[in-house]
Amino acid sequence: MTASALNTQLRQVAIIGIGRTPFLTENREQSSVEMVADAVENALEDAGLGLGDLDAAVTASVDLWDGRTASNVALTEVVGAVMGPETRIAADGLAAFSHAAMTVAAGAYETVLCVAHCKPSESDHLALTAWTLDPVLLQPLGFDDAIAAGLQAEMAGSEPRAWAEAVVRARAKAASDPFGPSLHVPEVDDVLESPQLAGPLTLDMAAPLCDGAVAVVLGKSKINGRDYKESQAGTRVAGIGYATETHYLGERDLTGTPALRAALCRTGVDVASADVIELSTPYAHQEELFAKAMGAELETLNPSGGMLGGAPPFVAGLARLVEATKRLKKGGLGIAHGTWGPAGQAHCVVALEA
């Protein structure tokens, strides 16, 4: 069964080009702007387009991580937005992609660039995640994303060994990615015996943070006079969905993941029919948790290795979309997922049809 016909306007939106930088543990050679420029150049080359062919840009980045007010200011020239429109969605890149798809479906723009970037090496990622929390009721308790995840892992009530196995699987798959951070593949016991991070989670169970940028060019799948490479332009957006849960950890259903369910439901996609599923999992226990919520089989998940193989925060979801797009064969159905916020407070799902 294919995705819901409710999204008819959306299904005219196609992925025309994809591009990325390598994901490095530390990119000392390039600024954020330079990383974005590289990703954009790759995506445009893949699309067979120039910067001037873009009608608009939708970017994803977070000021606190970039150490700049209105951090998208720095990107204007490299995303083709000089005397053009650019909007920034301050969340994971997949959310920016979803918005970009809506602008094309609306008929506001024909060809849109979506790009996400983050350089966690230039900041203290976990410390910054604390600044997303209620400053009176949660932040003073010393919470950050890791501790929130530890709480969620504890409540999930599964065996840490299974999570360690997920890490090993991911690293093994990611080892063959020429653009990956080339991390070594640990033994299950190495992961279990790495220092405690929070609750039942060890350090090695957190997705390795990388510097990097990912860019996607999207547009109407049928535009007269445009000659897009068949493989990408054949991949259309079959559905999008995103949702944010209530904020307070004590009030949330941390193991039921209602926002993920709501986002998935919105896409109208039938998970059982999906050929490729790429989920974002900032922490290893979430692979099992999110897969269960989606009704997906663990074995078929994340052929790329997913986030546990190494990814930049706020870029990971868009990277999942790129990985899913690359692996879709004609007639295939793919699902990409992104998440942001403590213990996955917000989720975004995009369904693709090749």
Added chain:
Amino acid sequence: MHRNVAVVGTGQTCHTKARDDVNQPELVHEAVTAALADSGLGARDVDAFVLSNMELFEGRALPDLWCAEAFGVADRPLLKVATGGTSGTSAVIAGIHQAASGMFDTVLVAGYEKHSEGHTQAGMALTDPLWDRNVASGAVGNFALSVTELARERGVTEHQAALVAVKARRNAVRNPHAHLQMPDLTVERVLESKMLAEPLRMLDMCPQSDGACALVLAAEERATSLNRRPAWVRATATRHDKPYLGDLPQRLANMRTLRDASASAYRQAGITDPLKQLDVAEIYEPVTYAELAWYEALGFCAEGGAGRMIEEGLTDMDGELPVNPSGGVLSSNPVGASGLIRAAEAALQIHGRGGDRQVEGATWSLATGYGVYSWADVIVMSAERG
């Protein structure tokens, strides 16, 4: 666009120096509640939400996560838009696109800033660390630079700028939401106010306000079922420009972004004579001199004609084209909401809900957003669906 979208309701807080009685989500909630009431809707009737805020001013990250409570429903679509001063108008345009796409019939867009909880000038000084930070000097410094250029290029005088200040703060008296209301403000008082950075004086500058604003967008029949006189979106346009201040000579005098965005918007809306065809304009004026530059960039007058426009009262409440009946950014400035307030004020004029600041029979309105060095958003609305 795929389908027509209109603003059907608006709401805002009473903007003020410090709201010590509410936290950030509670501040947003006030505006959301007011906008829902104005639209005749409950939170569950809304399909998606958009939030606008410049979180670095409060030293926070991903404020949509903490403010999720403010919307009154959980597990719903919510995205945060952040584009500097244009965040408010950017968020409205984003909401318009989302509703026009067919994904959602009803979208609520909210924006806020709680300057009292942060250090705005410190936030504003976080520009490019290599080239701009030493000279960008927050808001006042770089405006003083561009205003000096403008004065020399176009001959605008401090007296004309002071007239803009007087118009704004006197208009604000009729707006119950406005922060700075000065019924007795005179040109003399503006010119006697403290010099901040030559030639900008205290009363030439916008304030920093705690405040929130929200509006509800609806598509086609949903809109007509909610409001007898919806404010139909007839055009939107966005233009950004180069990142470094040094690459933008004559920034205010040229303002090529606003020129091009408004030209595009007027074309889309079929406006050939904005001064005559528009009934009211809510423009984002960060300093008095900028409003004069905007008159020219928006095609209200020829180059060099802005000074005369303000002197002859053409943009007063009883003038040819009332500009900023709300009092504008000069009277209320919660940055994440300021652009949204322009759109909300432009919409409520069409709704006929302007109270003492209503422009009689307003049918066509204009809202603009301004941010960073010279980013521009333009939204044209009309009671006529088109």
